[in-house]
Amino acid sequence: MDVKVKKGRSIQQGEDEMGLRKGPWSAEEDTILVNHVTTHGDRRWNSVARCTGLKRTGKSCRLRWLNYLRPDVRRGNITLQEQIMILDLHSRWGNRWSKIAQHLPGRTDNEIKNYWRTRVIKQAKQLKCDVNSKEFKDALRYVWMPRLIERIHPPSETYCPTRISPSQLGPNPSACADGVPVHHQHGLHGSGSGSGSGTEWLNDIYLDSSGVELQSVSSEQLGHNSNNNVSGLCPGFNNQMFEQGNGGDGDLLEILWNDENIWLMRELCDEHEIIKDSFLA
DNA sequence: AAATCCGCCAACCGCAAGACT
């Protein structure tokens, strides 16, 4: 049996004034507990503690069994799919860890809680916003989850400009057939000196599998004003700016979304020049 | 090589609700 005994609250290992042990479980204790639960079942934890002679509380026995010894406990890194599940379920239920854990076979509420605290709250700090704020929830929904989805499904199968409404794209959006994956790349169209000139626009170019351009969306169409910043948004789009601590190409991150659940992730440098645009399915 | 920092995660705690007597 793979038993870790090095980690944990070893400073408290020993017995308290009641003769109860605290801190990490030893291999011997684990064996005793497993043997007992296997033959008598995982109920009446105080009686488990008494009958086994373990100098542990019933609570401690229960926790050790549920979080570590249970045969169906799944160990190892949280997968991308599991991360998406956690983010999605947390957006619905909040800190209902045990409820969330029920939808992730083999994962414990403790593990999910730890994941949330170490990864998600850290991310909120990097974005300089409260983990319960609307801004951060939007960032999770419109940035993080799509990024995870992207990592599972390559962009060529993910980006689909047919999800952009006709009113946002201008004429002939139907050039992309429903459900047909298209490739997405970025490029500069037009002319001018770039930053600040207001004459050069960064376009999103959609290509079908043969490389034929299907639809271009200029930054102007998406609401950029002549200073090439983001203050002039197109109607129907909300936006939210974030400062990126790290992890991205740009210093600023802008998320745009509309009521049709169409979103755009945009990375900008300090001068608000666009470094990268991504439509997210 | 030593010191410090920091992420990870096992395990503890307090509280609330349900079960039992």
Added chain:
DNA sequence: TAGTCTTGCGGTTGGCGGATT
């Protein structure tokens, strides 16, 4: 019905160990 016990949940702590300085 009231008191006690048990279970389950969410929040928090703090040591380990790898990374960085």
